[in-house]
Amino acid sequence: MSIDARSDKRTAAKNVTVTSSPANGKLWSNWSGSVTARPQEIRMPRSVDEVAEAVRVCRREGRRLRIVGSGHSFTPIAATDELLISLDGLQGIVGVDPEGFTATVWAGTKLKLLGELLFENGLSQENLGDIDVQSIAGAVSTGTHGTGISFGNISTQVVGVKIVAGTGEVLDVTRESHPDWFKAMQVSLGSLGIIVQLTLKLRPSYKLEYESRRMLLDDCLQQLEPLREANRHFEFYWFPYAKPSQIKVMNITDKEATGRKVWDHISDVWIENSLFGLLSEMSRKLPGTSKAISRLSASQVPVGRKVNYSHRIFATQRLVRFNEMEYNLPAEAMADVIREMREKIERERYRVHFPIECRYAKGDDIWLSPAYDRDSAYIAVHMFKGMPHERYFADMEEIFLRYGGRPHWGKMHGLQAGQLAERYPMWRAFKAVREELDPDGLLLNDYLRKIFL
Numbered sequence: 515m516s517i518d519a520r521s522d523k524r525t526a527a528k529n530v531t532v533t534s535s536p537a538n539g540k541l542w543s544n545w546s547g548s549v550t551a552r553p554q555e556i557r558m559p560r561s562v563d564e565v566a567e568a569v570r571v572c573r574r575e576g577r578r579l580r581i582v583g584s585g586h587s588f589t590p591i592a593a594t595d596e597l598l599i600s601l602d603g604l605q606g607i608v609g610v611d612p613e614g615f616t617a618t619v620w621a622g623t624k625l626k627l628l629g630e631l632l633f634e635n636g637l638s639q640e641n642l643g644d645i646d647v648q649s650i651a652g653a654v655s656t657g658t659h660g661t662g663i664s665f666g667n668i669s670t671q672v673v674g675v676k677i678v679a680g681t682g683e684v685l686d687v688t689r690e691s692h693p694d695w696f697k698a699m700q701v702s703l704g705s706l707g708i709i710v711q712l713t714l715k716l717r718p719s720y721k722l723e724y725e726s727r728r729m730l731l732d733d734c735l736q737q738l739e740p741l742r743e744a745n746r747h748f749e750f751y752w753f754p755y756a757k758p759s760q761i762k763v764m765n766i767t768d769k770e771a772t773g774r775k776v777w778d779h780i781s782d783v784w785i786e787n788s789l790f791g792l793l794s795e796m797s798r799k800l801p802g803t804s805k806a807i808s809r810l811s812a813s814q815v816p817v818g819r820k821v822n823y824s825h826r827i828f829a830t831q832r833l834v835r836f837n838e839m840e841y842n843l844p845a846e847a848m849a850d851v852i853r854e855m856r857e858k859i860e861r862e863r864y865r866v867h868f869p870i871e872c873r874y875a876k877g878d879d880i881w882l883s884p885a886y887d888r889d890s891a892y893i894a895v896h897m898f899k900g901m902p903h904e905r906y907f908a909d910m911e912e913i914f915l916r917y918g919g920r921p922h923w924g925k926m927h928g929l930q931a932g933q934l935a936e937r938y939p940m941w942r943a944f945k946a947v948r949e950e951l952d953p954d955g956l957l958l959n960d961y962l963r964k965i966f967l
Contacts, residue, residue: 539552539553539554540552540553540556542556542582542585542593542598543585544585544586544587544588544592544593545584545585545586545647545835546588546835546836546837546838546899547835547899548588548837548899548926549587549588549589549590549592549593550593551590551592551593551594551595551598552595553594553595553596553597553598554595554596554597555596555597555598556597556598556599556600557597557598557599557600558599558600558602558603559599559603559604560603560604562676562678562684562710562711565599565604565678565708565710566678566682566684568597568599569678569679569680569681569682569707569708569956570682572596572597572956573681573682573954573956577596577597577956578594578596578597578955578956578957578958578959579594579596579597579598579599579956579957580592580593580594580596580597580598580599580704580957580959581598581599581600581601581651581704581708581709581957582598582599582600582601582652583600583601583602583621583622583648583649583651583652583653584624584647584648584649584652586645586647586648586652586924587652587656587923587924587925588837588838588839588924588925588926589923589924589925589926589927589961590959590960590961591656591703591704591923591924591959591961591962592704592959593959593960593961594959599708600622601620601621601622601649601651601652601708602622602649603622604620604621604622604623604710605620605622605623605624605627606619606620606623606627606631607619607620607623607628607631607632607635608620608711610635610637612635612636612637615637615715615716615717615718616673616713616714616715616716617632617635617637617713617714617716618674618711618712618713618714619631619650619711619712619713619714620710620711621649621650621651621708621709621710621711621712622649622650622651623649623650624646624647624648624649624650625642625645625646625647625648625649625650625653625829626646626647626825626829628650628825629642629646629824629825629826630825632716632719632825633719633823633825636718636719637716637717637718637719638716638717638718638719638720638823638824638825639668639671639714639716639717639824639825640665640671640716640717641659641660641661641662641665641668641671641747641828642660642668642824642825642828642829643658643659643660643668643828643829644660644828644829644830645829645830645832646825646828646829650668650712650714651704651709651712652924653668654668654669654672654700654701654709654712655701655702655703655704655709655923656701656703656922656923656924657669657701657880657882657883657884657885657922657923657924658924659873659875659885659892660747660828660873660875661747661748661749661873661874661875661892662745662746662747662748662874662875662876663742663743663845663874663875663876663889664746664876665875665876666875666876666877666878666880666883666885667701667875667878667880667883667885669700669701669878669880669883670700670876670878670880671714671715671716672699672700672712672713672714672715673688673689673713673714673715674686674687674688674711674712674713675687675688675696675699675700675709675711675712675713676709676710676711676712677699677706677707677708677709677710678707678708678710679706679707679951679952680706680707680951680952680953680954680955680956680957681951681952681953684710685707685951687699688713694943694947695947695951697879697880697881697940698881698882698943698944698947698948700880700881700883701880701881701882701883701923702882703882703923703962703965704957705948705952705957705958705962705966706947706948706951706952706957707951707952707957708957719823719824720766720823720824721766721767721768721769721771721821721822721823721824721827722746722747722764722765722766722767722821722822722823722824722827722828723764723765723766723767723769723819723820723821724762724763724764724819724820724821724822724827725761725762725763725764725818725819726760726761726762726815726816726817726818726819727760727761727815727817728758728759728760728761728812728815728817729750729758729759729760729761730757730758730759731752731756731757731758731759731852731856732757734750734752734759734761735849735852735853738848738849741761741763742874745763745764745765746764746765746766747762747763747764747765748761748762748763748874749762749871749872749873749874750762750872751815751869751870751871751872752812752852752856752869752870752872753808753809753811753812753867753869753870754804754805754808754856754859754864754866754867754869754870755805755808755809755859755860756808756809756811756812756813757812758812758813758815759812760812760815760816760869764827764828767821769821770821771821771822771823772819772820772821772822786816786830786831787831787832787833787834788833789814790811790834791833791834793807793810793811793867794807794834794867794868794898797865797867797898797901798898798900798901801865801901802865804864804865804866804867805863805867807867808866808867808868808869811867811869812869834898835898835899836868836896836897836898836899837896837897837899837903837926838894838895838896838897838925838926839894839895839903839907839910839911839921839922839925839926839927840871840892840893840894840895840921840922840925841884841892841893841894841911841914841919841920841921841922841927842875842884842885842890842891842892842919842920842921842922843890843891843892843893843914843917843918843919844888844889844890844891844917844918845874845888845889845890845891847891847917847918848872848874848891848893850917851891851893851913851914851917852870852872852893854913855870855893855910855913858909858910858913862905862909864905864906864909865901865902866895866897866901866906867898868895868896868897868898869896870893870894870895870896871892871893871894871896872891872892872893872894873891873892874889874890874891874892875889875890875892876889876890877889877890881938881940881941881943881944882923882938882940882941882944884920884921884922884923886920886938886939886940887939892922893914894922894925895907895910903926907926907928908928911927911928918937919937920937920938930964930965931964931965931966931967934965945966948966955967
């Protein structure tokens with residue numbers, strides 16, 4: 515089966531800020547607005563040859579380039595004032611192996627579209643995060659993850675990569691053909707080349723039953739082990755200054771999909787987005803209300819169940835814009851870190867009302883994966899767009915680092931090359947592959963140069 519990327523122009527167009535070429539210095543921004551840039555040119559290639567030609571042109575002219583999917587990273591990972599390459603022209607399925615449960619997909623395919631296309635072939639991804647607007651290559655390259663102690667991040671589903679290296683060479687890479695290159699490419703920050711296709715290991719499509727309920731945070735922390743062991747997927751959200759937390763669990767089911775479109779719209783769009791957006795604006799304009807708004811939000815956590823196919827259950831709409839920092843920690847540190855964070859928040863009285871998101875993931879062997887060689891907890895802190903986040907994030911980061919934290923590559927952090935090298939045992943090995951595949955530093959913007967050079 516082959517689907518031309520041009521058949522879904524509508525999906526592509528709504529996820530990229532600027533698609534003209536040349537850009538003539540037009541402003542580009544990421545989703546949250548925390549990063550802006552004025553690229554000289556933006557290209558949207560529609561074939562592997564066009565991607566390779568763009569790389570060769572940059573090499574000849576001594577220019578640098580960066581790649582963007584949906585711009586959903588909170589760091590300057592895609593920012594450039596030279597050439598920005600959008601993957602929105604490379605969407606769809608290249609081919610499916612129904613017997614081997616694999617599919618090769620174009621790198622720019624948005625996760626939401628990918629879920630539906632795989633479903634048409636009776637397939638699905640084993641796990642996903644709670645946002646589905648990213649491109650598959652962007653999600654893989656930054657180590658995006660869902661939750662569940664039996665599942666690694668999305669990169670662990672990758673079994674093959676077609677990439678245009680920084681040399682301009684088109685490479686097909688698997689664990690068997692190029693073991694070191696493959697381990698580096700699974701989470702690469704787009705620093706080795708431009709991923710154009712990915713082959714994913716999949717499973718037959720399945721349904722999940724989702725349940726949301728309230729639980730006192732202290733009770734949740736005491737029950738972390740049974741909650742994560744008894745459920746395929748478990749995560750919780752706790753609200754600063756509030757006693758209740760939101761518990762979310764998902765498990766495979768044979769039940770019929772629930773038809774609650776009206777209630778789901780009220781819950782997902784009105785309560786979790788529109789109403790929360792209004793409260794967030796109030797908090798921004800009147801920061802002194804943050805504590806009360808956080809407690810109010812905790813008291814209004816949606817309670818209920820629903821059933822649907824997995825790709826329609828994992829993701830939730832995120833219409834209220836924010837900035838985010840997320841850290842990976844050893845799984846056993848979750849409760850201690852949360853308690854220390856809570857003490858710090860209550861002592862310092864930060865003006866924050868956004869909940870803290872807490873999830874789990876299985877360890878892996880991917881060189882730059884935050885979950886490298888350890889089963890992991892993930893803790894994410896958020897701040898509403900337009901509200902100062904710097905002191906809050908820095909203080910939470912200090913706690914994370916004391917427990918051996920590693921930052922999520924798509925989220926804000928304050929670490930430099932030396933600090934990162936100490937936290938990733940395969941850092942030097944990754945840099946060696948990076949220098950081999952991109953010897954001229956073609957793919958390094960200022961942000962990545964600070965990390966790798």
